[in-house]
Amino acid sequence: MGCILTQEGFAGLMRELAKSYRLYGPVNKAGEGRFAGIDVVRYDFIRQAEELVLDRKSDYAFKEILTPLSETLFYFTENQVKEADMEMQEVLVFLRSCDLHAVRRLDQMYLHNGPAEDPFYRRVREKLHFVLIGCQKSGPDCFCVDMGTNRCEEGYVFSIDNIDESYRFEVKDEAFLPFFAAQGCTEAPVTPRYVTENAVHVEVPETVPLSICKSKLWDEYSVRCINCGRCNFVCPTCTCYTMQDAYYTDNGKVGERRRVAASCMVDGYTNVAGGGQYRKSNGERMRFKVLHKVYDFRRRFGYDMCVGCGRCDMVCPEYISFSACINKLARTVKEETT
Ligand code: SF4
Ligand code: SF4
Known part of the structure; x- marks a missing residue:
């Protein structure tokens, strides 16, 4: 069913929804951007309609509610382990079509990637309901149309579009x-x-030959990329994490285990026992990231991981464009296979 509300009606709707749900959506953080005096749009809990940013794509994705940057999984003391409590109200998450498609990727990784679901992800996921924010115009870095994520027809409880003074649902x-x-x-x-x-x-x-691993295509990223990992942290589909044990006592018997977000672009990600490191150069790390997003994931699950939101292009301090890299990859594959 479709319905239309005035601005006052929308404000009333949000007030009433906030009595039954926590509302989580894109919010403008004045002066908190990467340069002095620059705003940034990030996800946060909101209380009233005016806080919700509907006319700009968020700089950071919604995913921190599902996969927090740091999450305590359990506490331990000598021989006892206690799972961390989770007291969470039902949440309405306001997001755009590309991000709703990203939820499918996160579900794939945490719920349908192996014999068992991730219980910590599952218990949060069950509390979330999604509200689709309609897109009036494309952002300058978006490539959702080519990735097939520009439209959603299911997976949301209601949609919202702001046209002039009216709100359409x-x-x-x-x-x-x-x-x-x-x-x-x-x-x-x-x-x-x-x-x-x-x-x-x-x-x-469509396909990528093995020879692409040794291609000179990746060399420029060894020079340009500074392995800051920002591209991973804004990406709605990046899921990598590491485990950290924090000990409360010197004897190492009391403490907690945390799951902490990790980045395949950051130095140390592929370190292994004995001093080995699988991907030393930033070009190799870029190769891993790009092929995972637009090739390896598809080989395993049948669709691409990247949803074309363009956030990684927006956030990179070295102006490295992920979309340009995909096109360079396609050109190189053609050259190597014809
Ligand atoms: S944001 Fe840019 S510079 Fe930083 S790791 Fe990603 S590609 Fe490299
Ligand atoms: S465009 Fe970049 S940030 Fe967005 S889904 Fe693709 S890889 Fe992730």
């Missing part, structure tokens, strides 16, 4: 209808907006 989950009725919404057919054209285009190669 497609309500998919009937459990939410009373919230809209209470605000005196006007029924009307509503289709969430989505973009059909991006300025950036990518050609993702």
